[in-house]
Amino acid sequence: MLVSQLYAPTLRETPAEAEIVSHQLMLRSGMIRKAAGGVYTYMPLALRVLRKIENIVRQEMDAKGGQELLMPIIQPAEMWQETGRWDVYGDEMFRLKDRHNRDFCLGPTHEEMITTLVRSDVRSYRQLPLKLYQIQNKYRDERRPRFGLMRGREFIMKDLYSFDKDEDGLAKSYDQMYEAYTAIFNRCGLTFRAVEADGGAIGGSGTHEFMVIADSGEAAIVYCPSCEYAANVEKAELEAISIPKEELKTLSIVDTPGTKSIEAVTTLLGITADKVIKTLVYNTDKGVVVALVRGDHEVNEIKLQNLVDCLTIELADEKTIVETLGSIPGFIGPVGIKTPMLIADSTVMNQYNAVCGANTSDKHYCNVNAKRDFSPTIIADIRLIQENDPCPHCSLPVKTARGIEVGQVFKLHTKYSNALKATYLDMNGREQLMVMGCYGIGVSRTMAATIEQNNDEYGIIWPAAIAPYHVVIVPISSKDEAQMSLANSIYKTLNASGIEAVFDDRNERPGVKFKDADLIGYPLKVTVGPKTINENIIEVKVRRTGEVLYFDVNNYLEEIKSLLARL
Amino acid sequence: MLVSQLYAPTLRETPAEAEIVSHQLMLRSGMIRKAAGGVYTYMPLALRVLRKIENIVRQEMDAKGGQELLMPIIQPAEMWQETGRWDVYGDEMFRLKDRHNRDFCLGPTHEEMITTLVRSDVRSYRQLPLKLYQIQNKYRDERRPRFGLMRGREFIMKDLYSFDKDEDGLAKSYDQMYEAYTAIFNRCGLTFRAVEADGGAIGGSGTHEFMVIADSGEAAIVYCPSCEYAANVEKAELEAISIPKEELKTLSIVDTPGTKSIEAVTTLLGITADKVIKTLVYNTDKGVVVALVRGDHEVNEIKLQNLVDCLTIELADEKTIVETLGSIPGFIGPVGIKTPMLIADSTVMNQYNAVCGANTSDKHYCNVNAKRDFSPTIIADIRLIQENDPCPHCSLPVKTARGIEVGQVFKLHTKYSNALKATYLDMNGREQLMVMGCYGIGVSRTMAATIEQNNDEYGIIWPAAIAPYHVVIVPISSKDEAQMSLANSIYKTLNASGIEAVFDDRNERPGVKFKDADLIGYPLKVTVGPKTINENIIEVKVRRTGEVLYFDVNNYLEEIKSLLARL
Structure with a gap:
């Protein structure tokens, strides 16, 4: 294909709409x-x-x-x-x-x-x-x-x-x-x-x-x-995390004004997030579901959905929390909550003397202990895996x-x-x-x-197996008849040997042609310039590595074939 | 491809829904x-x-x-x-x-x-x-x-x-x-x-x-x-047909009870259809159009549509004919009709002393002559070409x-x-x-x-260039190991040479396999039977001609290639 005829209109500017x-x-x-x-x-x-x-x-x-x-x-x-x-x-x-x-x-x-x-x-x-x-x-x-x-x-x-x-x-x-x-x-x-x-x-x-x-x-x-x-x-899938057992302390209630997030409540009380019980409320087509995970964990909504066997699941709005559960957004907790479906992550069952919302404004419970202070309807693995969690197969930390x-x-x-x-x-x-x-x-x-995996600041870097063409041939000067004629002959030779080549025959400055070649990302670029004519040497640049190789004008075909075979 | 694995479920009966x-x-x-x-x-x-x-x-x-x-x-x-x-x-x-x-x-x-x-x-x-x-x-x-x-x-x-x-x-x-x-x-x-x-x-x-x-x-x-x-x-496109000129007779009206078709009126009056003016009424998005052609001709609605430059065109209903034109279906004619658009085929202008409907029930005009008795808005070529009409290029009869x-x-x-x-x-x-x-x-x-162009009573006859496969190999007996082994070897040889072959390895009677082969229409059928084994001869049947050829088991490849080249 001659580039002058190829319908590949390139753009110099990156369109604003494109994010990746x-x-x-x-x-x-x-x-x-x-x-x-x-x-x-x-x-x-x-x-x-x-x-x-x-x-x-x-x-x-x-x-x-x-x-x-x-x-x-x-x-x-x-x-x-x-x-x-x-x-x-x-x-x-x-x-x-x-x-x-x-x-x-x-x-x-x-x-x-x-x-x-x-x-x-x-x-x-x-x-x-x-x-x-x-x-x-x-x-x-x-x-x-x-x-x-x-x-x-x-x-x-x-x-x-x-x-x-x-x-x-x-x-x-x-x-x-x-x-x-x-x-x-x-x-x-x-x-x-x-x-x-x-x-x-x-x-x-x-x-x-x-x-x-x-x-x-x-x-x-x-x-x-x-x-x-x-x-x-x-x-x-995750196993419950075990923690050294602590003595159960007496349930108490504390004032926690304005602490609607895990971060706020841990800062106020001077504790770490793993001491908190995080409580989330979902609306599903099977009714309202209250889910508990440890404060430093996230709910895996897919696991939850499979467990409840519901088709739709989404976080509940304030109205549901207040009217259906009798609680307050930001201060929800499992103790005394009125819900037919309370699902606890298995690690929550291993928390001792934890903190959770008290279902009333600006108050949290302290020294909360599962079983003693609340009884989940279901105990299951419902949390999202995180970096450094133990591998489900070998228990070493995951990435x-x-x-x-x-x-x-x-x-x-x-x-x-x-x-x-x-x-x-x-x-x-x-x-x-x-x-x-x-x-x-x-x-x-x-x-x-x-x-996404094969690019650099100049453009695409195609793996040879799926590149649109394998080789682009660029004469430095489109006005130079010797260069154009040699470039054309290389173009024909390559195509005749089953190597898919394009010949940039456009009347453009070399910079424009090189930029387009890099942008489109042909695996190999053959440059035909004065050196090629004078010294019978063609320059081949490997798009991926930037490597520049010089081949004899009379003996480049096998070299290019073997180059492509490893790209 | 092995026919036992090919997903091509054939049917013995012709499905009733299929017309062609x-x-x-x-x-x-x-x-x-x-x-x-x-x-x-x-x-x-x-x-x-x-x-x-x-x-x-x-x-x-x-x-x-x-x-x-x-x-x-x-x-x-x-x-x-x-x-x-x-x-x-x-x-x-x-x-x-x-x-x-x-x-x-x-x-x-x-x-x-x-x-x-x-x-x-x-x-x-x-x-x-x-x-x-x-x-x-x-x-x-x-x-x-x-x-x-x-x-x-x-x-x-x-x-x-x-x-x-x-x-x-x-x-x-x-x-x-x-x-x-x-x-x-x-x-x-x-x-x-x-x-x-x-x-x-x-x-x-x-x-x-x-x-x-x-x-x-x-x-x-x-x-x-x-x-x-x-x-x-x-x-x-058609030129007007010229007829020897006749002396114009006086317009008259005749009773033609019940003669709503050209055939009925010509039978009653003992004339040929070329003596009649056929009048058709169309509703279009540009208004009502009345079209005239000779009684043995048909209106070319595409020509009419192009002439009127309308997007829609369809034969008018009785209401339009009666209320808009003041005429009667079956007895419409150009004489005295009230229409803003009367289009006559140019051959109608060459009719002498013709017959047409009188726009009143059970009556026709005789000795109607264009120009004298009616004046078309447009005279143009609006008729459909027929077998034996003169060729628009050389005037000899067309097919x-x-x-x-x-x-x-x-x-x-x-x-x-x-x-x-x-x-x-x-x-x-x-x-x-x-x-x-x-x-x-x-x-x-x-x-x-x-x-449609390549079939017979047994099935499809594919041209080799677009056949799904070129050759089917059919062993007579799937229980005969020698036949199956030779068939398999021919199958492999053909495919290795770029000839697309299927091997009917099914445990079916030979009749079933032959029927399917003819139905699907592979250009060539290679039969492997006792003769192949005993005499080292394979039988190749050409689907299109029915021709049967015999090739040496050790020397069939070139023969099959050259056969395919001419199919």
Whole structure:
């Protein structure tokens, strides 16, 4: 491709709307353009990257026996009503009606569609296992689309669905996909971790998220430097922390005017936060829930939600606290509170002579002891893991990091086959439910995540495996016929050997051409200047390392090939 | 691919819902499954065909300087409002609202989107010409989705948009696309014609449709066996037919009780239909229009619509005829009719002593002569061409045929660049409108059209260039180890040489395997039976011709390659 013809309009300024580096660089390098909030056009360079990621995904899916198909984007409501998710999905689902007033949605996912498809065509155990996948646009009407492709409303996903005869089959399919995902993200040149995750609303249990490690990541993960353990913080399980037992003192009440925060009350009383019981109130679709954690801990709302088995959970407003619980915001505590559902984190049960709100203005209880002074309805692990908490596997201190979720593997078991009656006849002629898994990769998000991990002040640094082109050839002077002719010949030679090259034939100053090359992030830049002409030497600069190499004009092809092989 | 694992559930019975052969065969061969009216899943075999067509399209677009990008499917209403098409599109456009109540549509086409994109990034004549294309789902909420993929509501299109500096540039881009389309449909193995067509509601003038010739085609086309002329019947222009002049007789009125049709009145009066003036009344958004054609001719409503320059046109109901025109359905005629718009086909002006309705019940006028007895507001070519009409180019008789429209090339000129203010600065620094063209190919429809043209009573006959696989290998007995082992070895050999083969390893009777092979339509079938084992001879059957060839087991690869090259 000649750069003079390439449709990649670069921008010198960083658009104000772009908060994170991948978004900024994709706009600046002319890779994407916004059409509406969370809705983008993929320009030619971006599309080339997407196609390369898609092909890597495709190869690894096929290698595990996956078969590609393509399901509709518009899905009739009926199949979603059959599983009950039409109502559950809420505002995140784009809905529309056709001219006959029939309800449709734009598929946010395809469990209903694929299960409906397979149940009508698969009858016998001989047709199983089956792994079907597609790569296409998905739709989620995010409340706050942002970060460019990172959290869009229209985005490209690969979704594979496995259908097995039994749980053993599912376990095998799951492991195969886990291996395939590891291979895919390795081939894309990403630093990532597979973390244990929570099932969430999609249902099922047994799931890993594949997280690209990056500071801009929206997900908090925890990992153990000492063992293999890694998990989404929401998922990480924790044991109760034990503390040396103290003698129980007498419950008392103290004046704590204006101390509405943990920090204020500890400062006033001269104690540490681990001596406080933190009390939070939630409204859920199963009623009001009061949750207790130690003052230096945070509530893990996902664990709480799973425990209560509720679909919605949010912090209660003042009205609920005052009218339903008879308490006062900032001074809530478990002693004497009127609630049908009091859930204590297990570590709270090991606190001695603690401090908590007295459910009345400007007062706290001291010397509070669980069991003696209050009785939780449920005692469970409901806290969020923190840096240096003991690793659930080896007990050594864990680390935390930010991650971008680019993939997820998921055991659905019989959730959908049961709801949609997807059965087969086993060897003995008995009807059995198919056992399912689903496995997603955010293809467009993977492209953005790659940039988050591979950039510098000048622009993008593409791993060669998914770079839009491998090499850019830049003549110093577009007016110099010898340079232009040699650059053109190198361009042709490289392309003829399967190396994807662009030739910057524009009538621009060298600085402009170099800046664009760095911004777009071609792995290698070949400069053709006076030295090339006079000394028969071409200069090759490695974008990632800044390394500059000189090759003979008559013998550069193999050198460039081997350079690319290690990028 | 092993057939035991291939997800292509075949059906023995033809589903009742399928009216045309491509729809029937795609359902039966497990290539597609319906999700809703006009909305289908492409199963693995169909997706392979689609990918091959897409790649042919891609290669030919790139060869003409096209650059692929990918625009959103969901499009904000604002850009459609800017061109006025938000209101014009009507019920055919799928519309939806996001959670913030903003209007979106599912793109039926992308002129607005691409023009909005290009206007913000292209400033200079040096960035032109530009040819941008994409391959993706398009959406049209058809009133009557039918014929499977032929008239769907969700379908795959390639759409390219050209941006040129001037009309000369557009003419060149148009010719390039015309050439590319010819190459594409030739490579797909289709019999087709490029026909002159009418612009229709999309706007612009200068357009050809690429029609695959097939009896099930929804479009009527006309072509000349004597010269190169071919056109959509709606577009074909006609000269007035001259008849020997007759002496004008005196206008008279006759009783014609119950003769509401041309046939009835000609039978009663013992005349031929070319002696009658046929009068039709239309309601349009520009008012009532009365149209006249000779009794043996039909009105071309597209020509009429273009002439009146109206957006909507439909036959008037009885009320309009009676109340607005003071006439009687079945007895309408131009003599004395009260209408502001009387349009006569130019051939009507050459009728002498004709018969027409007398605008009163059960009466006709005889010896009607144009000019003397009635004066049209407009005289123009408004009739539909018919078989044996004179060719507009060479005057010899034309033929008619049915066609499936699989592509269209279209000069938009400055329709959209003007509406959306897409300008550039020319060499002299003056602002100019970009000159545009658009070029579509129905990718999924091309697949269906190929089947319409390539099938027999047993199933599909794929042209090798777009066949899902090239060869199926069928062992006669799946219990015979020698056969299975040899079949497997041939399967591996073919795939290793880039020939896409499937191995029917199922434990089925040979008849079942042969039937499926013919139904799916692999170009070649290799049979491995006792003869293969005993005599070292494999049998290769050509699906298209039924030809059976015998090759040496040790020397079949080149033979199969050269066979495929000519299929």
